[in-house]
Amino acid sequence: MAWAKRFHTRQTTFRQLEIFLGVADYASVTLAAKALHLAQPTVSTQIAKLSQSLGVTLFEQVGKQLYPTDTGSEVRDAARELFSVMDNLEMRLAQREGLSVGQLKISVVTTAKYLIPNWLGEFCQRYPNIEPEFQIGNRAEIIQRLKQNLDDLYVFSNPPNDLDIRSEFLTENPLVVIAKQGHPLQHKSNIVWNELNSERLLIRENGSGTRFAIEQFFNQHGLVLARPVTIASNEAIKESVMAGLGIAIVSRHALNHMAPGNLVELPVKEFPIPNSWYWVRPNGKQDSPVVKAFRAHVSQKLKAK
Known part of the structure; x- marks a missing residue:
């Protein structure tokens, strides 16, 4: 077949495409080399060979990062599709x-x-x-x-x-209000959210699915986020709540992995937030x-x- 002959003549290899995808994903030869367990010069050489065999410029450098050219983006998408096809073939054969x-x-x-x-x-x-x-x-x-x-x-x-x-x-994936063990409202039933207005609310960063669900819920119920403090991870939120910095709204599944002896779920009215x-x-x-x-x-x- 003519296309097979042309592709063979260019001597493009799967390994070159794998290295190319690594550089495209990490926007860095150094990071890609580390992830692929290769020497940095090896990565640079294979990218140069791939570029030469295809007759195109694959990357452009902006500052310290590499970005695919328009042509490079097409090669990237085609390479991902190619590897996806090969992975599926391998798995179909494995199923046998x-x-x-x-x-x-x-x-x-x-x-x-x-x-x-x-x-x-x-x-x-x-x-x-x-x-x-x-x-x-x-x-x-x-x-x-x-x-x-x-x-x-x-x-x-x-x-x-x-x-x-x-x-x-x-x-x-229900979302619940948590507090430090011994919180004054720990044993009260049907706590109204307004009773927690004096508390700092520790909340995940913008872009977090938990924060997205919380903001939707508060908007629907006309509630106000009380003194929100953004914290970037559930682990940091856990430590902050245990230290008495404030309360938080987290997945009940997360609470079960967060030293439950030191943290408690507060029985707040309208909670848990339904989530899946x-x-x-x-x-x-x-x-x-x-x-x-x-x-x-x-x-x-x-x-x-």
């Missing part, structure tokens, strides 16, 4: 051998890190040759990964409604055999609860 090998790439919003690892660990024990990749980020960061189609599965508490995606209910987690994938993306097997594993675990 009883799901013995394959990859599973999952990106989740921060609160779901308390949920997914147990399932993923059990699944990988069952299929030890499966290679998992697990990314954690706030809502904005995971949306960026979704837009770039970097993973097989995404978990959101509030899936973006402006993207061409499909969402399926995973499990409930969802499986999310781009529309048209086909689930690989590994993804289907993992989702079936999770479904089985949830039914057994």
